[in-house]
Amino acid sequence: MRIVRFVGGLLIGLIALALAAALFVFWLDFATDMAAAAGLGPVGYVFLWLAFGANLLLWTAVGLLRLGDDSVRAVLRRGAAADERRAVRSRERVLVGAGGPSGDAGTEGDHAPEAGDGPRDATIAVVIPAHNEEPVIHGAIGSALGLFPRWDIYVVSDSSKDSTAEIAAKTGVNVLELLTNRGKAGAIEAVIEEFALTENYDGVLILDADTELDKGYVDGVRRQLRDPKVAAVAGFVVSEWKPRERTFVGRMISAYRDRLYFMLQYFMRFGQTWRGTNASFIVPGFASVYRSEALREIEVNPEGLVIEDFNMTFEVQHKRLGRISMRPDTKAYSQDPFTFSDYRKQVGRWTLGFWQTVRRHGIWPSTFWVFLGLYILEVVVVSVILLLTTVVAVFVLIGTVAGEAFVSVPLVGTSFTAVTAFLPLTALAMGLLIPDYMLTCVMAAIRRRPSYLVYGLLFFPIRVVDAFITLRMIPRAWTARSDGRWASPDRVSKK
Template identity: 70%
Template sequence: MRFTAGVLVGLVALALATALFVYWFDYATGVAEASGLGALGYVFLWLAFGANLLLWTVVGLLRLGEDSVRSLTARRRIGAPERTAVEREPDRVLVGAGGSGPLPDTGEDRPEQPQDTAGNAGADEGAPGPADLSIAVVIPAHNEEPVIEAAIGSALRLFDRWDVYVVSDASSDATAEVAARTGVNVLELLNNRGKAGAIEAVIEEFALTDNHDGVLILDADTELHPSYVEGARRQLADPDVAAVAGFVVSEWKPDERSFVGRLISAYRDRLYFMLQYLMRFGQTWRHANVSFIVPGFASVYRTSALREIDINPEGLVIEDFNMTFEVHHKRLGRISMEPGTKAYSQDPFTLRDYYRQVSRWTLGLWQTIRRHKLWPSSFCAALLLYVLEVVLVSLVLLATVLVGAFVALGTFGGEAVLALPFFEEGFTAVTAFLPLTAVLVGLFVPDYMLTCLMAMVRRRPSYLVYGLFFFPIRIIDAFLALRTIPKAWTARSDGRWASPVRVERT
């Protein structure tokens, strides 16, 4: 019944998206021709989907085709191999009952680990395979008591506890105590250094770049998918890969959220899907390698590259943009991303926390661009195209909203509003150029089409309701994208964080 319901939801959402597209495109081009504005309808198409999204979707299709050919060629060359130990199950010890409950702190020393070569049968002697790669897990946390145990539990299902390192950045709650009860390594900082400073401190304290092949940076509100380690090791086995970008999935637990919380989570799910499948997948193609973000929620850096990265430069509010730019600027290797290497992240529960989080993210991007500037490279060319589109689309969206508000005021305000000085003349001129219906249909309908497609892909009919309120969140994003630009050059950040509202995972 669940499968049948999901199929029906998908068909309804697809039919709705198709009907809306036909109606919208016919209306937008009709308005453009009637008003003599020519390509206005196509401008709305660009605003809705974006040139970058269309470009990298095409590149992603090319990558998908190449990957399919490479996989088929490899299978024909070597035949169908027996599944390796790495493919059968993780090569790490399961710690505790399911890896999710608290473990006693026995104080025992780390035992000598026999090298696992089961996943490399038939490989050349001395050639490291995925199973040989040692990865340390770093979990920076500041006042994350409600969620830290779940994050550690997800790591313990895939790693030995002596490979998991929690750094409590001057937490005022019981974050460090909860982490210590699980038996993992815990470093507690007495002074708040911010996330980047905490990561830098724990790497230095435990000499992680000397004792491991890779370092996984895991946010305290994130849980790893069971296949994460297998995918990360497989990608890191390519010596050209400097960093493995995790694939973020919005945690969908509607029963634990208010309507606003569900709205934010649904919007993020749509945003992450488009950015990762339709944009970042193409940007991380081995022939492109222009991804400008290795998300800090759950990503792996090769330690040889990490030694060259300035993790905590002065004046930045977040670390992940800077670390990614360091990889490109210093030519440390390429960034890899595969959809199977995923983890689940907890989105903000309130609009206040959403506003603060997006403000930090956008400010971090502009600060990183200020620090690194531009240099001759395909990476900077792709970055420049993205920045120009973000700024231009944000300006047009905000200007269109202002025009729409002006027209709505004149339409519904009556004679009292039209009698204001110069208002009627301006109203007549604006409505002749861009009527209110054109604004509403031109911008809302294509945005809602994307929501219909997501409802089909995710088989979540509730998205058809939440999607009615997505456009205002896009306006918030556009406002913050522009508002934080001057702050990147006028304000200095110390990287210290204020944790949003957290809900204990069940």
């Protein structure tokens, strides 16, 4: 049965990759013909590649440089470790030959370093802030208990009205129950102060109640914290894929998020967190670790912010507290919204939190802000173009379907003729849909999930909603005041 699943998955991956390659060749041929017909020349080819995102291409190139740098460093470390082991064995042979393992001449060997010696592993406290998380809190605690002693786990129930605190208490972990709703940032601040976590531990892991840690998470974090310049380790988010527990809409949201997370982390944040750049503007609040030395300098809960993770990351960058590190060996599995209404609300909170953080910290001279500025510029420009182009595409589609009845309307018919002369419906479809669907095909091949090819047909409308929310939240960040209180989506038990 395993062989059948393996072969089936391999065939699905090959078919999806073949489809992606065919679409790319078709899109490139069509787009280059359009660019040549318009007389754009070399500039046209630049715009073609920008269909995939300037920041994505930039950070993918940087990520490849990091991959080469990491590979070279790994080879050098292995070589140094092998030389050290040979030196230790050589000293042991000399000492044994001189006076034997129990003789006086062997005393010096008692202090010789062993091959497995290294820096002390960081001690880590696990903080799980929760508000009415009864369906999922047991799963988060259970995953933490598989990696940490129960006395290193701290659940803070932020004025929950359900059994969140009781369920946590039964597991034997530390529980702090707040009577006043302070929001996630306020709850984190309270539990750190109550148990003096930054004084008693080397690092603090902030774990969302709907998140479960991969078995290799702790080892990955500790490896990264061995670099004293690392102030925070960003968790590597993976969308939880449990299709039987979801409706069609829920599966579509989870598939879309899986593609988005994969692209952002491998093609952007991997490059942004290279030691030579350190340009990451988000340490995701779902499962990330802050070094205590840096956390003591961070204002976790300033007034007026709807979420905390963007602000905490900007604090690290603005105060120059150290480097942000991210590698795929710190995976954690997060539960995505089950309904489109919850999805829209969550994206609204995240986007508002980003713009509020930009407003709070302002601009300061740094390479971080150069890269952040480029990102903001592209996000705003692409969102505007995407919405305008979508409106034009809908207009052209209606005119094409309605035919003469639509064209005969005064002004409308003239506008339709002018628009279609420059942007026919096929060009709009090729420009808007094909590049997006190519990425979905690649993701279907990577995950070996043929259903992504179906859900991917509906990803574009979600992107349009994301673009609308991005622009809508910009003025709200300067006009609306937020208290950071919880707005948790519907949860499904992970038992």
